[in-house]
Amino acid sequence: MNENERTQEQYDEMYRGESYYWTVRPSRTCFEVLERMPPDRPLRLLDIGCGEGRNAVFFARNGYEVHAFDISGTGLEKTRRLAERAGVSVRVFQADLNRFRLDETFDILFSTGTLHSSDPSVRAELFENYKRHTAAGGLNVFSVFVDKPFVARAPDSDPNTHLWRSGELFTLYHDWQIELCAEEIFDCMSSGVPHQHAVNRLVARTPASKPAPGGRRAGGGAE
Numbered sequence: 001m002n003e004n005e006r007t008q009e010q011y012d013e014m015y016r017g018e019s020y021y022w023t024v025r026p027s028r029t030c031f032e033v034l035e036r037m038p039p040d041r042p043l044r045l046l047d048i049g050c051g052e053g054r055n056a057v058f059f060a061r062n063g064y065e066v067h068a069f070d071i072s073g074t075g076l077e078k079t080r081r082l083a084e085r086a087g088v089s090v091r092v093f094q095a096d097l098n099r100f101r102l103d104e105t106f107d108i109l110f111s112t113g114t115l116h117s118s119d120p121s122v123r124a125e126l127f128e129n130y131k132r133h134t135a136a137g138g139l140n141v142f143s144v145f146v147d148k149p150f151v152a153r154a155p156d157s158d159p160n161t162h163l164w165r166s167g168e169l170f171t172l173y174h175d176w177q178i179e180l181c182a183e184e185i186f187d188c189m190s191s192g193v194p195h196q197h198a199v200n201r202l203v204a205r206t207p208a209s210k211p212a213p214g215g216r217r218a219g220g221g222a223e
C-alpha cells in the first residue's frame, strides 16, 4: 500500500458512521469568502480536500456554484448526503491533490486543514497551477497547518503529511494582493484528546488585470 492509499484508508475509517467527524458547522475561514466576494453574481468555488462537506455545503447554501474534491470516497459520500439534506447541489469528485491539476478556472479556490497533505516537492508547481486557474479578481483562501516547535503534533494527524513552515504559504503569493495573512494557535478536541493546532490563514486576490509594459496596470488611472 502506498502513502496515498494509507491516507485514503485512514480518512475513510474516520468518516465511517453517521456522525460528522469535523462537525457540520462551517469553518470560520468561510466567512472571509462571504465578506470579500459575496455571490452577487454567479461565482464558481472549488473546495480542495472537502472532507465530509461542512464548508462546501455552507457555500452552496449561500449561493455559490460549488465543486469539491477529496481523496476519501466516504467523505465525498457524506458531502453528497449533507448537500441533499440541505437541498443544494455540490459537484464532488475524488482526486489526490498531489496528482490532480486544474484545467478550468474558478473564481475562488478554498481549502481548510488539507494542504499539509501536499508533498513539499510539488508545492511550487501545484500552487502555480492553482494561481493560473483563478479568475481575474478572484480569491485563494487557504488555512494550513504549520509547524511550531512548541506545539505538539495532533494525536489524530496523518503521519504522511508535511506541516508547512510558518510563513511559507504567504511567500507563494508575493505577486498577488495579500488581503489577510495570519497565524493562529487554537485548541481542538477532535479525537476526544485535547490538543492544539498552529495554522496560517491566507486570503490572496489575483490582480484584476495584468501589468502593462512599463509597470502600470492596463486601464489604470492616476495614482
Ligand SMILES: C[S@@+](CC[C@H](N)C(=O)[O-])C[C@H]1O[C@@H](n2cnc3c(N)ncnc32)[C@H](O)[C@@H]1O
Binding pocket: 004, 007, 008, 011, 022, 027, 048, 049, 050, 051, 052, 053, 054, 055, 069, 070, 071, 072, 075, 095, 096, 097, 098, 111, 112, 113, 114, 117
Ligand atoms: C483535516 S481534514 C479537513 C476536511 C475539511 N476541509 C474540513 O475542514 O472539514 C483533511 C482532508 O484532506 C483530505 N486529504 C488528505 N490527503 C489528501 C490528498 N492527497 N488529496 C486530496 N484530499 C486529501 C482527507 O481525506 C481529509 O478529508
